Structure formats: structure tokens, C-alpha cells
Amino acid sequence: MLVAPARRGRARRTARDWIADILIFLLASVVTLALSMMLWTDPAVPPPVALADQVVGALACAALWLRRRWPAGLALALVPFGTFSLVVAAAVCVAVFTVVVYRPFRIAGPVVALHLLTTLPYTVLRPDPDLSFWGGLLVSALLFAVLVAWGLFARARRQLVLSLRERVERAEVEAALREERARSAERERIAREMHDVLAHRISLLSLYAGGIEYRPDAPPEQIHRAAATIRAGAHQALEDLREVIGVLRGGAAEAEPERPQPTLADVRGLVEECREAGMRITLTMPGWPGEPPGGLGRNAYRIVQEGLTNARKHAPEAPVGVCLSGGAGEGLTVEVRNALSAGPPARAVRSVAVHVGDAPASGNGLGRAGLPGSGTGLIGLAERVGLAGGRLEHGPFGGDFRLLVWLPWPA
Known part of the structure; x- marks a missing residue:
């Protein structure tokens, strides 16, 4: 069970959490900015569509500060935008990774499945000129598979660290009890x-x-x-x-x-x-x-x-x-x-x-x-x-x- 880390995060972020959140926000912002520039240089995308996509991407990056408090809610909120927006891709990847790390599979599994389904309309609305329809779906599926595998690894490592920490605390309590009994x-x-x-x-x-x-x-x-x-x-x-x-x-x-x-x-x-x-x-x-x-x-x-x-x-x-x-x-x-x-x-x-x-x-x-x-x-x-x-x-x-x-x- 990994509910305890989420509760600890809601209570108070540590210095390490702040550093990680800042780096993730900056990385997502840089990727979003690069994708926005690609949209503005693409003649097939009208300027109003590019502007709306850029606004959605900026809001999605700002919403990443809520990923520790509401990981599943943030990931679900980004599902509709993933069906048509390219700029929101960085925020979607971070949200999917976060929900896999902080939530059990019974919650993270359906959320990942919904995001995987958004690749169907996205591939139809914005086909890649270098890839076929099935090739685009395969690349998107591989990307989500990497995110899930990485998230599961981080989750297992986090659980191991928490387990070792609890063992140390339990050992200290038991040692204190033994000392008191003696x-x-x-x-x-x-x-x-x-x-x-x-x-x-x-x-x-x-x-x-x-x-x-x-x-x-x-x-x-x-x-x-x-x-x-x-x-x-x-x-x-x-x-x-x-x-x-x-x-x-x-x-x-x-x-x-x-x-x-x-x-x-x-x-x-x-x-x-x-x-x-x-x-x-x-x-x-x-x-x-x-x-x-x-x-x-x-x-x-x-x-x-x-x-x-x-x-x-x-x-x-x-x-x-x-x-x-x-x-x-x-x-x-x-x-x-x-x-x-x-x-x-x-x-x-x-x-x-x-x-x-x-x-x-x-x-x-x-x-x-x-x-x-x-x-x-x-x-x-x-x-x-x-x-x-x-x-x-x-x-x-x-x-x-x-x-x-x-x-x-x-x-």
C-alpha cells in the first residue's frame, strides 16, 4: 500500500520534494515550449488552434504542482485534452507517471488505459506524416509502457525505502522497550x-x-x-x-x-x-x-x-x-x-x-x-x-x- 506517502506529501513537502517538483515543472515547461514552437511553424495548423493548444499546454504545466495532492484527479482531467492536443503531451506523461507511483494498480490501471485510448482519436486528428496509423499507435503504446514500467520501478523503490524506514523505526521502538523492560x-x-x-x-x-x-x-x-x-x-x-x-x-x-x-x-x-x-x-x-x-x-x-x-x-x-x-x-x-x-x-x-x-x-x-x-x-x-x-x-x-x-x- 502506498497511500501513506501521498498523505505525507499532502501534509508537507520536503526539500527533496520541492527540488523534484521544480525540476519536473521546468522540464515539462521546456518540452511544452518546444512543442508550441513546432505548432507555430506548421502551416497545416491554424494560428487560433495553435494559440488554444499553447494555452492548454501552459495550464497543464501549471497544474503539475497539484500532482502530489491529486495525482489521479489531475491525470483524469488531462484525458480529454490528450485526444487532440500535442502541447499537453509533456504534462500527460508526468501525470501518468505520478499516478502509477502514488496510487495502487486498481486506480492507476484504468487511468493509464483511458490515456492509451486517447491515442486513437489523436492519431486520426493529427496523423504523423512519417508514420502510418498503426505505427503511431505503436509508438504511443511503447511510450506509455515505458512510463508505466518506470513508475512501477519508482513505486517499488519507494515502498522498499518506506519499509526499511519503518523497520528502523520499529527496531528503535523495540530497542527502547527492551531497554525499559530491562x-x-x-x-x-x-x-x-x-x-x-x-x-x-x-x-x-x-x-x-x-x-x-x-x-x-x-x-x-x-x-x-x-x-x-x-x-x-x-x-x-x-x-x-x-x-x-x-x-x-x-x-x-x-x-x-x-x-x-x-x-x-x-x-x-x-x-x-x-x-x-x-x-x-x-x-x-x-x-x-x-x-x-x-x-x-x-x-x-x-x-x-x-x-x-x-x-x-x-x-x-x-x-x-x-x-x-x-x-x-x-x-x-x-x-x-x-x-x-x-x-x-x-x-x-x-x-x-x-x-x-x-x-x-x-x-x-x-x-x-x-x-x-x-x-x-x-x-x-x-x-x-x-x-x-x-x-x-x-x-x-x-x-x-x-x-x-x-x-x-x-x-
Whole structure:
């Protein structure tokens, strides 16, 4: 379909279009002027007929400026003049060529056929002294065949250029969409990482703060140590939040955060940090000779982190069992289990209070509110495991709540 170029031409001519139109107008005018001079020197043509033919030729050349806007209309308007006028021949050739270039064959074909039929009366009214009747018809038919072939070639080339241009534009749009999708996926990954980190840190801070409020009579050095831990954790949480906001607000040129990513070896430190907060954790983790490839270690760390965070929120006094097993070729299995707790949320702080005060606790504090949960941790965890090609199971299992994940570990 070549309707789009015509619409573009109606909208606005480019510099190239103006140059082409000027050259075509000048060429048609020169040919028309030469044919007019031939008429004035032909004694068989009366002067009034030559004058009328010259006026028709001049008007036809001026009408060529409308060929881009109304190619088929201009060609049809010149059909009657082609039956008797010699001077209008240049404008007719340009109009026929234009309609073949800008209009499909179902429109250009009938227009060319009408102009071809005008050669019959023209050959009768103005026979060529050097050619016979059939010879004149043959020359006219060959001329129109050349115009149609040239127009079809120009049309095909124009369609090819438009197709290549559309492909380039489509490729640019697709590249922009791919870039946007990649940027969105990266931002989602960063947000997922920050959810894991902040949820873990803030839940620990809440437990420490609740423990201090629950046991204001604890020794000063223990309160000081807990307060220092809260301050350091809050500072780190703010740094994490500031970093992720900067990345999410940045454009495509923003670099990926340069924070050191956790590895499988950092799981022991994570467990120790939670034990210091008062959690009772049993860790079963063999020593592997090296760090797993890719992001396997980071994913395992985040899984354990989310499992401990959920256990701290929903079953604060229940012991937690963390087991990592497997190896290269058989995959890595991560299991986090804790007993289902039916106690009140106030008990969430008691273990921290005992840890801070090193004595049995009594009374109530702000810990009654418990630790809020967003409900999105397991959803993000399922997405992380799915992207890694693993499997995730979670739910009650034998009186416990079990989080079981298997991650592929290439041999």
C-alpha cells in the first residue's frame, strides 16, 4: 500500500520534494515550449488552434504542482485534452507517471488505459506524416509502457525505502522497550533485594527496641550495647534505603548498586546475628570447598534471611532449624523450619528482653503490638526461586511451618 506517502506529501513537502517538483515543472515547461514552437511553424495548423493548444499546454504545466495532492484527479482531467492536443503531451506523461507511483494498480490501471485510448482519436486528428496509423499507435503504446514500467520501478523503490524506514523505526521502538523492560526488571530486582535486607534489619531493630523497653532495669552496659546495635542497624537501613531510592530514581545510565552481594558463606554470620537478637537457631550446613557459581549463594542467603524474618515475626519464641544440603550436580536444598506458635504477639519481645537483661522477664511493653508483616516476602521469594529455575514449598508440615527450596547447582 502506498497511500501513506501521498498523505505525507499532502501534509508537507520536503526539500527533496520541492527540488523534484521544480525540476519536473521546468522540464515539462521546456518540452511544452518546444512543442508550441513546432505548432507555430506548421502551416497545416491554424494560428487560433495553435494559440488554444499553447494555452492548454501552459495550464497543464501549471497544474503539475497539484500532482502530489491529486495525482489521479489531475491525470483524469488531462484525458480529454490528450485526444487532440500535442502541447499537453509533456504534462500527460508526468501525470501518468505520478499516478502509477502514488496510487495502487486498481486506480492507476484504468487511468493509464483511458490515456492509451486517447491515442486513437489523436492519431486520426493529427496523423504523423512519417508514420502510418498503426505505427503511431505503436509508438504511443511503447511510450506509455515505458512510463508505466518506470513508475512501477519508482513505486517499488519507494515502498522498499518506506519499509526499511519503518523497520528502523520499529527496531528503535523495540530497542527502547527492551531497554525499559530491562531497567524495570533491574529495579524490581533491586527492590526485592532491599525488601529482604530492610525487612530483616527492621525486624531485628524492633526486637532490640522492645527488649530495652521491656527491661528498663537491665544493666547499663547491656542497654548500651543494645542501643549501639540499634543505632548501627538503623544507620545501615537508612543507607540501604537511600541507595535504592537513588537507583530507582535514576535513568538508564545509572549503574547497578556496588554493594557487596552476600554469599553462601555469609549464612553463618546471618544466623549468629539472629542468635544475638535472642533467636534459638540450629544450623546444619556442611562446608563446601568453594562458592557456588552465579547467584546461587546470594539466593540461598536471601532464602534463609526471609525464613528467619518470617519465623521472628510469626513464631518469636519457637526454635528454628536451618538446614542446607546438596552440592554440584544435585542442587542445593534450603530448609527453614519452626514450630507453629499459638501464643500472643507480646511474647515476641520476651526472648530479646531475656537476652538483654540476662534475667527472667515479667510485665508488658510495646512488644504487644508484635511485628507487622507485608505479606509480600514469600511472593518475592517465589519469584526469585522461579527466576533461578528452582522449586519452592511452604506451609505446615508435621506440626511445624516449613520453607523448603531447591535450587539447581550445575556440576
